[in-house]
Amino acid sequence: MLNKTIIKVHDRDNVAIAIHDIPMGTEVESGIIANQDIPQGHKIALCDIEKGEKIRRYGVVLGYALQDIKMGDWINEYKIELPSLPSLDDMKYGTNLVTDLPEAPLKTFEGYRNPDGGYAGIRNILGITTTVQCVTGILNVAVQKMKKELLPKYPNVDDIVPINHAYGCGVAIHAPEAKTPIRALRNLIRHPNFGGEIMVVSLGCEKLTVDMLLDDDENNAENVIVLQEKSGFQDMIASLMNMADQKLKRLNSRKRETLPLSKLCIGMQCGGSDAFSGITANPSAGYAADLLVQSGATVLFSEVTEVRDGVHLLAERCVNRTVGKKLADEMKWYDRYLEIGGVDRSANPTPGNKKGGLSNIVEKAMGSIAKSGRSPIVEVLSPAERPTKHGLIYAATPASDMVCGPCQLASGISLQVFMTGRGTPYGLAAAPVIKVSSRNDLKDMWNDLIDLTAGDIVTGHATIQEIGTKLFHMIVDTASGVYKPWAEVYGLHNDLCIFNPAPIT
Numbered sequence: 334m335l336n337k338t339i340i341k342v343h344d345r346d347n348v349a350i351a352i353h354d355i356p357m358g359t360e361v362e363s364g365i366i367a368n369q370d371i372p373q374g375h376k377i378a379l380c381d382i383e384k385g386e387k388i389r390r391y392g393v394v395l396g397y398a399l400q401d402i403k404m405g406d407w408i409n410e411y412k413i414e415l416p417s418l419p420s421l422d423d424m425k426y427g428t429n430l431v432t433d434l435p436e437a438p439l440k441t442f443e444g445y446r447n448p449d450g451g452y453a454g455i456r457n458i459l460g461i462t463t464t465v466q467c468v469t470g471i472l473n474v475a476v477q478k479m480k481k482e483l484l485p486k487y488p489n490v491d492d493i494v495p496i497n498h499a500y501g502c503g504v505a506i507h508a509p510e511a512k513t514p515i516r517a518l519r520n521l522i523r524h525p526n527f528g529g530e531i532m533v534v535s536l537g538c539e540k541l542t543v544d545m546l547l548d549d550d551e552n553n554a555e556n557v558i559v560l561q562e563k564s565g566f567q568d569m570i571a572s573l574m575n576m577a578d579q580k581l582k583r584l585n586s587r588k589r590e591t592l593p594l595s596k597l598c599i600g601m602q603c604g605g606s607d608a609f610s611g612i613t614a615n616p617s618a619g620y621a622a623d624l625l626v627q628s629g630a631t632v633l634f635s636e637v638t639e640v641r642d643g644v645h646l647l648a649e650r651c652v653n654r655t656v657g658k659k660l661a662d663e664m665k666w667y668d669r670y671l672e673i674g675g676v677d678r679s680a681n682p683t684p685g686n687k688k689g690g691l692s693n694i695v696e697k698a699m700g701s702i703a704k705s706g707r708s709p710i711v712e713v714l715s716p717a718e719r720p721t722k723h724g725l726i727y728a729a730t731p732a733s734d735m736v737c738g739p740c741q742l743a744s745g746i747s748l749q750v751f752m753t754g755r756g757t758p759y760g761l762a763a764a765p766v767i768k769v770s771s772r773n774d775l776k777d778m779w780n781d782l783i784d785l786t787a788g789d790i791v792t793g794h795a796t797i798q799e800i801g802t803k804l805f806h807m808i809v810d811t812a813s814g815v816y817k818p819w820a821e822v823y824g825l826h827n828d829l830c831i832f833n834p835a836p837i838t
């Protein structure tokens with residue numbers, strides 16, 4: 334399994350991955366000599382493969398050889414034909430419900446209990462939600478002033494975060510699919526890190542009206558500011574400052590307390606993946622996910638196009654037919670969504686993924702699924718839906734980092750674990766993001782951006798279990814406020830792209 338220059342995942346594989354750049358002429362294994370230079374992370378043929386024959390990695394068929402391939406040849410995306418999409422109509426459900434999962438090393442953390450009794454917060458943040466982007470300019474000026482003049486008065490509050498977005502007006506608000514962005518914003522207002530404090534800023538003439546986001550008893554002058562009702566800039570800023578002051582006062586009285594890990598809900602996603610992601614960072618995250626699930630916590634994983642080619646493997650792990658059926662329905666919805674746009678799942682991977690050795694979406698999917706560990710899947714969510722169960726949950730979202738992030742936030746994750754091979758400085762303002770690299774080279778280069786490297790797994794200096802356990806502790810320490818991931822230290826925050834599959838008008 335382990336070699337100095339290449340790594341083979343499964344006995345049946347006829348390709349292996351270059352651990353480092355391999356120069357032409359290198360003997361990578363007894364009798365196998367590299368016929369070309371093979372870049373790090375890319376595949377080398379372990380035997381002759383005839384045109385039309387299967388190319389296997391992870392023990393699965395990545396695709397079919399588009400030409401005769403010689404032993405020792407470099408195999409990239411140009412040499413593999415994508416196999417047909419797995420059918421969603423004859424999947425087996427609940428046939429692989431694993432019970433021999435690892436014991437969690439601890440069962441509690443220090444978090445902020447929330448008034449709704451749901452998932453706990455792990456940061457104490459004033460979240461200010463907007464109904465439309467027209468108010469963003471005013472709100473951003475006000476938030477700068479709040480951070481300078483108000484935040485220092487309330488030392489128990491970590492931050493003030495505006496939920497700015499491009500939805501709200503100029504959109505087909507009654508289109509059937511408008512339910513997704515509206516649900517996302519409704520749920521973002523109630524994010525566990527926001528402590529139950531509601532603050533909404535509206536313009537006054539937009540299509541997304543406040544009553545679509547708030548219940549009647551919440552929709553009042555204590556929680557909502559309508560800019561068109563204010564007499565100019567100064568009045569707007571004064572009103573925003575005044576409301577924020579009231580909210581911050583209440584948030585400041587929140588205290589961390591020891592809570593069971595069943596009060597923790599976290600998300601996993603990957604971005605800028607490479608061929609190592611699926612054998613180092615993602616399976617380590619999967620092991621951490623198994624430990625979290627065993628401790629009672631809830632773990633979300635997502636990214637439809639990156640699980641679509643391995644969906645039958647997820648179906649087998651669904652606890653019952655109802656959960657499995659919802660999994661199939663979410664996949665069907667996405668197949669259609671892509672079809673309407675005139676593309677298919679081959680629109681993923683990215684050029685960077687391919688440079689990192691991921692030839693096609695099947696290879697990417699097999700690596701991506703590894704982050705879900707082995708636990709049974711107890712629930713499947715539509716984009717931005719809130720969970721009703723505890724355990725491992727598949728939350729259907731686009732794979733785009735900037736869209737998956739807000740969807741998972743809306744579903745209630747209080748932190749996100751982010752695996753990367755190529756490297757990205759991605760971060761979220763409303764929740765800390767822990768960055769795990771698939772390669773040591775990336776950690777060496779980005780030592781002050783990557784929180785944990787899983788690269789030692791490739792070289793044999795660490796096991797998936799060891800890195801996974803390290804990650805579990807880093808997640809719990811982050812949740813307890815003991816550890817701050819780099820993205821949080823520097824305040825690296827991406828814009829929130831609210832998933833809107835409905836038409837823009």
Ligand code: CA
Nearest residue numbers: 603604732734
């Ligand atoms: Ca992603």
